[in-house]
Amino acid sequence: MPGDMLSTREVAKYLGIHEKQVYRLLRQGRLPGTRVTGRWIFSRRLVQEWIESCSREALRSERQRETATPEVEPHHLIIAGSDDLLLQILVREFNRRHPAMLATSAVLGSLAGLEGVRERRAHVAGIHLLDPPSGEYNRPLVAAAFAHRRAFLVTLAHRQEGLILPHGNPRRVRSFADVVRLRLRLATREPGTGVRVLVDHLLSGHKLGRRGLPGYETPLYTHLEVATAVAEGRADVGVGTLPPARSLGLEFVHLTWERYDLLSTDEAFYRKPTQAFFEMVKSSWLRQLIAKMPGYDARETGLLTVVQPDG
Numbered sequence: 001m002p003g004d005m006l007s008t009r010e011v012a013k014y015l016g017i018h019e020k021q022v023y024r025l026l027r028q029g030r031l032p033g034t035r036v037t038g039r040w041i042f043s044r045r046l047v048q049e050w051i052e053s054c055s056r057e058a059l060r061s062e063r064q065r066e067t068a069t070p071e072v073e074p075h076h077l078i079i080a081g082s083d084d085l086l087l088q089i090l091v092r093e094f095n096r097r098h099p100a101m102l103a104t105s106a107v108l109g110s111l112a113g114l115e116g117v118r119e120r121r122a123h124v125a126g127i128h129l130l131d132p133p134s135g136e137y138n139r140p141l142v143a144a145a146f147a148h149r150r151a152f153l154v155t156l157a158h159r160q161e162g163l164i165l166p167h168g169n170p171r172r173v174r175s176f177a178d179v180v181r182l183r184l185r186l187a188t189r190e191p192g193t194g195v196r197v198l199v200d201h202l203l204s205g206h207k208l209g210r211r212g213l214p215g216y217e218t219p220l221y222t223h224l225e226v227a228t229a230v231a232e233g234r235a236d237v238g239v240g241t242l243p244p245a246r247s248l249g250l251e252f253v254h255l256t257w258e259r260y261d262l263l264s265t266d267e268a269f270y271r272k273p274t275q276a277f278f279e280m281v282k283s284s285w286l287r288q289l290i291a292k293m294p295g296y297d298a299r300e301t302g303l304l305t306v307v308q309p310d311g
Contacts, residue, residue, distance in 0.1 A: 081113020190219030242295025
């Protein structure tokens with residue numbers, strides 16, 4: 001076809017597609033063409049402009065996908081982070097009381113939960129991260145992670161971390177120093193968890209080093225798995241919370257009280273499901289429940305700490 005004009009066969013060759021695809025694009029109104037005496041003709045210039053327009057639109061869509069915040073149903077509350085029995089009970093009760101909403105939780109460890117909130121993949125994270133230099137839980141590490149955004153910490157409870165030991169404590173373990181001295185097989189959590197941070201801090205005070213205890217390199221993923229390893233004789237000692245030890249008839253030696261907080265940010269804190277969830281954290285129902293649970297203390301339950309960004 002002379003000059004600037006193309007036939008359907010020529011435009012198909014020009015675009016590198018089958019001629020049937022040209023007709024499909026015409027029916028969809030996407031390809032610029034003109035029908036003259038029963039035949040389609042195309043301006044080479046207009047086809048080239050159409051190609052360039054499609055390329056720009058594809059690039060713009062790709063950039064939007066890369067920068068967009070993942071869309072989440074407005075009734076859905078995503079919770080990630082540390083393994084905790086009280087939090088599991090709270091999530092179940094939330095779903096019972098609020099059938100029009102949905103709370104889901106994933107046990108990923110404290111640091112992974114923090115990252116999930118920072119990257120907007122979760123609305124709330126359960127964390128218990130010791131800052132060894134200050135001896136404080138959660139706030140210092142949250143302040144560092146959210147240096148340019150405001151964050152909120154709502155205390156769920158204080159809970160005991162301790163040594164989980166076989167029934168009767170046959171090795172007469174009274175402290176973590178005994179674990180090191182006796183080189184006991186250790187059951188502990190995976191890197192990035194609050195328990196592993198605590199264990200690494202305790203080991204730093206001994207020349208043995210982090211990898212000096214058998215079992216250190218074999219991570220477990222919940223407190224119940226740690227207690228089960230001790231109950232089954234696969235480990236001589238574990239570090240975890242009191243309820244799993246009690247449930248399996250094991251001994252427990254107290255190490256420390258830690259503050260377990262729920263982390264959120266401006267983007268998620270004021271959503272309806274998040275506010276409904278934190279209202280339950282402040283409720284008398286939860287305090288009454290904590291009073292019945294061994295290894296938990298409600299002295300700061302519901303306390304809100306606002307972590308302001310730098311500058």
